[in-house]
Amino acid sequence: MKEPAAPPDDGALVASALGGTAEAFGTLVERYERAVYHLCLRTVRDPEEAKDAAQEAFFKAFRSLRTFKTGAKFSTWIFSIAYHACCDRLERRKRFSDAELPERADSTPGPALLAEQRDEARELRAAIDELPEKYRTVITLYHLQGRQYEEIARVLDVPLGTVKTHLFRAKELLRKRLAGSFGDAPAPGVSE
Amino acid sequence: MNDDFDELDRALFALPLEEPPAGLRRGILAATIYAAPEAPLFRFWEVVLVGAAVAFAVWLVLRVASDAHFSSALVAGSLTALRAFFAPATLAWLAAGLSTALWLSLVNIAPPRFLVRSGRS
Numbered sequence: 001m002k003e004p005a006a007p008p009d010d011g012a013l014v015a016s017a018l019g020g021t022a023e024a025f026g027t028l029v030e031r032y033e034r035a036v037y038h039l040c041l042r043t044v045r046d047p048e049e050a051k052d053a054a055q056e057a058f059f060k061a062f063r064s065l066r067t068f069k070t071g072a073k074f075s076t077w078i079f080s081i082a083y084h085a086c087c088d089r090l091e092r093r094k095r096f097s098d099a100e101l102p103e104r105a106d107s108t109p110g111p112a113l114l115a116e117q118r119d120e121a122r123e124l125r126a127a128i129d130e131l132p133e134k135y136r137t138v139i140t141l142y143h144l145q146g147r148q149y150e151e152i153a154r155v156l157d158v159p160l161g162t163v164k165t166h167l168f169r170a171k172e173l174l175r176k177r178l179a180g181s182f183g184d185a186p187a188p189g190v191s192e
Numbered sequence: 193m194n195d196d197f198d199e200l201d202r203a204l205f206a207l208p209l210e211e212p213p214a215g216l217r218r219g220i221l222a223a224t225i226y227a228a229p230e231a232p233l234f235r236f237w238e239v240v241l242v243g244a245a246v247a248f249a250v251w252l253v254l255r256v257a258s259d260a261h262f263s264s265a266l267v268a269g270s271l272t273a274l275r276a277f278f279a280p281a282t283l284a285w286l287a288a289g290l291s292t293a294l295w296l297s298l299v300n301i302a303p304p305r306f307l308v309r310s311g312r313s
Contacts, residue, residue, distance in 0.1 A: 029224075038212075051212070055216065059223050062223075124207055
């Protein structure tokens with residue numbers, strides 16, 4: 001009996017897309033759409049903006065597919081593009097005053113949000129969303145998307161040690177915020 | 193570093209990724225592989241036309257520069273051509289041709305009625 005052919009790896013798909021097979025890029029979108037959207041959502045904390053950022057990331061990747069280095073990891077590349085697109089959006093958001101974005105200024109959870117936070121997963125997501133951006137992204141890439149330290153360091157363009165430190169501090173903050181839900185009491189002296 | 197995060201790690205690794213919005217993939221594909229290709233800056237015939245004009249201009253300049261008699265011959269030839277164009281006979285033929293073209297464009301050349309009727313029966 002003939003074994004089914006293994007799905008092409010990302011590098012082969014990039015090569016096919018560059019060779020004119022448009023569907024190859026479609027397959028890459030299918031593979032990474034969810035992860036990229038998730039990274040954007042955790043970084044910008046706004047579903048609509050995350051959608052736009054994810055779309056922008058794939059668009060930029062498509063336009064500069066020729067610059068993709070042979071042998072590099074497509075996931076690292078697309079995450080890096082998405083992360084920088086999100087950073088640009090956060091930077092732009094900073095320029096607006098609180099008065100222009102009242103929904104962001106109000107940090108008090110409303111009744112709907114409180115109801116959402118009842119179960120553990122939602123509570124955890126809400127706690128991740130409260131983390132500073134640098135910690136949020138590291139937690140998202142490492143725990144939620146299963147990326148290695150080296151890949152996260154390349155995506156964020158920071159040293160490996162910084163990734164580990166951010167991850168540790170992020171978890172400390174999470175544990176502090178979810179006191180009683182997970183693990184032991186927080187270690188003293190951890191601050192944002 | 194205190195790394196006793198077993199329960200938190202378990203919860204984080206078990207956290208499912210949110211589903212992307214329904215229209216995201218469609219939007220990405222529409223903006224990338226299904227987007228209309230960008231129109232070239234110049235069409236092929238425009239490039240050929242501009243190329244021919246530039247080549248002609250270069251040839252003209254080289255001829256004028258290399259041949260002292262060429263420029264005078266060119267001026268004389270151009271004047272002759274202009275004179276011939278504006279000659280009364282040329283203008284008369286031109287007017288006749290233009291008015292014929294105008295008359296033909298206004299003439300009703302639909303087939304006669306009896307021919308249309310016989311065609312239907």
